[in-house]
Amino acid sequence: MLEVSGLTTAYQGMVAISDVSFSVKQGEILTIAGANGAGKSTLLKTIAGMERSQSGTISFEGARINGRTAHEITARGIAFVPENRRLFPRLTVQDNLSLGSFLFRNRPDRDAPLDIIFELFPILKARLNQLAVTLSGGEQQMLAIGRALMARPRLLMLDEPSQGIMPKLVAQIFEAIKIIRRSDVTILLVEQHLVKSLEIADSTIVLQTGRVVLRGSAAEIRNHPDIQSAYLGV
Amino acid sequence: MALSFEAILQVLLSGLLMGLIYALVASGLSLIFGLMDVVNFAHGEFLMVAMYLMFGLVTVTGLDPLLLWPVVTACLFLLGSGVYLGIIRYTMRAKTNRGMVQVFTTFGLGLILMGLAQSLLSPDYRSIGHTWISGKSVSVAGIYMPLPQLVGGVASVAAFVLIWLMITRTDFGKALEATREDAGAVALVGIDKNLIFTLGWGFGGALSGLAGSILATFFYIYPSVGSSFLLTAFVTVALGGFGSVYGALAAGIIIGLVEATTAVILTPALKSLGVFTVYLAVVVLRPRGLFGSS
Numbered sequence: 001m002l003e004v005s006g007l008t009t010a011y012q013g014m015v016a017i018s019d020v021s022f023s024v025k026q027g028e029i030l031t032i033a034g035a036n037g038a039g040k041s042t043l044l045k046t047i048a049g050m051e052r053s054q055s056g057t058i059s060f061e062g063a064r065i066n067g068r069t070a071h072e073i074t075a076r077g078i079a080f081v082p083e084n085r086r087l088f089p090r091l092t093v094q095d096n097l098s099l100g101s102f103l104f105r106n107r108p109d110r111d112a113p114l115d116i117i118f119e120l121f122p123i124l125k126a127r128l129n130q131l132a133v134t135l136s137g138g139e140q141q142m143l144a145i146g147r148a149l150m151a152r153p154r155l156l157m158l159d160e161p162s163q164g165i166m167p168k169l170v171a172q173i174f175e176a177i178k179i180i181r182r183s184d185v186t187i188l189l190v191e192q193h194l195v196k197s198l199e200i201a202d203s204t205i206v207l208q209t210g211r212v213v214l215r216g217s218a219a220e221i222r223n224h225p226d227i228q229s230a231y232l233g234v
Numbered sequence: 235m236a237l238s239f240e241a242i243l244q245v246l247l248s249g250l251l252m253g254l255i256y257a258l259v260a261s262g263l264s265l266i267f268g269l270m271d272v273v274n275f276a277h278g279e280f281l282m283v284a285m286y287l288m289f290g291l292v293t294v295t296g297l298d299p300l301l302l303w304p305v306v307t308a309c310l311f312l313l314g315s316g317v318y319l320g321i322i323r324y325t326m327r328a329k330t331n332r333g334m335v336q337v338f339t340t341f342g343l344g345l346i347l348m349g350l351a352q353s354l355l356s357p358d359y360r361s362i363g364h365t366w367i368s369g370k371s372v373s374v375a376g377i378y379m380p381l382p383q384l385v386g387g388v389a390s391v392a393a394f395v396l397i398w399l400m401i402t403r404t405d406f407g408k409a410l411e412a413t414r415e416d417a418g419a420v421a422l423v424g425i426d427k428n429l430i431f432t433l434g435w436g437f438g439g440a441l442s443g444l445a446g447s448i449l450a451t452f453f454y455i456y457p458s459v460g461s462s463f464l465l466t467a468f469v470t471v472a473l474g475g476f477g478s479v480y481g482a483l484a485a486g487i488i489i490g491l492v493e494a495t496t497a498v499i500l501t502p503a504l505k506s507l508g509v510f511t512v513y514l515a516v517v518v519l520r521p522r523g524l525f526g527s528s
Contacts, residue, residue, distance in 0.1 A: 048422075049421070050421070069421065069426070070421030070422070071420070071421040071424050071425055071426045071427075073421075074421060074422060074423065074424040075424045079422070080422055082422070086416055086418070086419035086422060087419075088411070088412045088415040088416060088419070089415060089416075090415055090527070091408075091411060091412065091415060095408060095411070095412075098408065099408055099409070099412050099420075099423045099425075100423050102405060102408075102409060102423045102424055102425055103423070103424040105405045147422075147423065148422070150423075151423060151424060
């Protein structure tokens with residue numbers, strides 16, 4: 001459902017990803033691994049339309065999407081939870097969630113995804129009237145994922161969802177990712193926490209200084225002799 | 235100086251009515267600043283354009299200004315959004331010194347509009363003669379209220395109620411709030427920030443259109459009329475807190491009251507003294523203004 005081929009993007013004047021190609025099937029989880037600065041975040045931002053690609057193509061459900069603006073890409077069914085979450089800090093949890101379904105504002109069932117969101121993250125229900133800025137790091141991550149789900153994505157992209165979050169909540173977030181994929185949502189997951197992400201992934205690509213250096217099923221990557229060095233990015 | 239109770243009420247009431255109009259003038263400035271951190275130095279000229287537009291429409295159509303308020307307000311909505319789409323949008327792309335680029339752009343736009351008015355319409359003072367409400371007044375328990383100011387004050391309150399309803403009750407209002415918070419993030423929920431900016435400038439223009447429509451019924455119309463109101467509007471915005479529309483309402487009322495009181499206690503020529511004294515006190519004691527966020 002997503003095909004990336006020969007994608008090159010410069011970030012602040014430097015080539016951040018170079019000639020990256022991969023594809024994901026509907027309902028799969030693909031993890032993108034690699035050291036800091038390997039280009040993982042730039043790859044997701046380029047797909048989301050927040051960075052411009054220099055060459056290559058991104059096609060989503062058969063249509064080319066690179067060159068489209070970020071809000072158009074969201075409207076096509078790709079939701080992105082960036083590394084710094086980008087919540088609306090001085091709006092309530094409720095407002096953040098209902099902004100998530102802005103594209104469905106004229107539909108009577110705009111709030112339909114709320115049931116599953118509260119099932120995944122019950123704490124959000126208790127925090128509905130709090131400002132987003134008052135949430136803990138883990139709760140903010142849950143809200144960011146919740147807001148993304150309100151947009152009813154067919155492709156969900158998560159950038160470092162476990163970053164800076166206490167271990168108990170990390171487990172909850174990974175559990176949630178597994179449940180989300182059961183509803184046929186395709187997931188791209190950028191994660192430093194390689195062992196944990198390989199547990200839930202179907203396939204993996206490993207980036208090193210902007211290039212794909214390894215690819216395969218999660219099991220192949222787990223057993224690959226080079227994974228340690230590739231992951232450390234030496 | 236001893237003042238009777240009625241005289242004090244009289245002063246406070248006229249201060250309140252003028253203050254509501256100051257608040258309306260400042261609200262558009264504050265709305266745009268809060269939305270995208272751009273100070274529109276041409277805001278006073280938007281007001282001037284609205285007043286001339288009203289003058290021209292009244293002259294051409296012979297209709298009463300009250301009937302033309304919606305027309306002028308709608309035209310200024312178009313002017314505001316047009317200025318964003320045609321000019322301001324491009325200043326957002328400045329890689330360095332974006333703030334300065336925007337200051338000079340809006341300041342220059344203001345000068346151009348004023349210059350055009352001077353050369354095309356002459357620097358003469360004009361005023362709209364007979365209207366349904368001009369020269370009339372309402373008297374309640376010995377307090378005398380000029381009808382144009384009274385109608386203007388009521389319209390200003392109504393405009394603030396509408397802004398409040400729009401921000402708190404509509405999806406557009408929520409999108410506006412979200413864009414104020416993080417314009418770069420609204421694309422994540424499928425909102426086009428350029429559309430929100432365009433509408434924001436449109437509403438900012440419309441508010442100056444309404445304020446200009448009100449002022450045109452009892453104030454002289456001349457090419458630099460905007461500058462005198464813009465200075466008060468800046469003080470209002472700073473006093474209320476940059477970017478806070480409700481702050482502009484509170485600050486506008488305070489400024490109107492202080493101005494009217496100072497004019498009576500000292501002399502009308504020194505009416506701004508009290509206003510700037512209050513402003514200095516706020517800047518020293520609470521630099522972010524009454525309702526500004528830190």
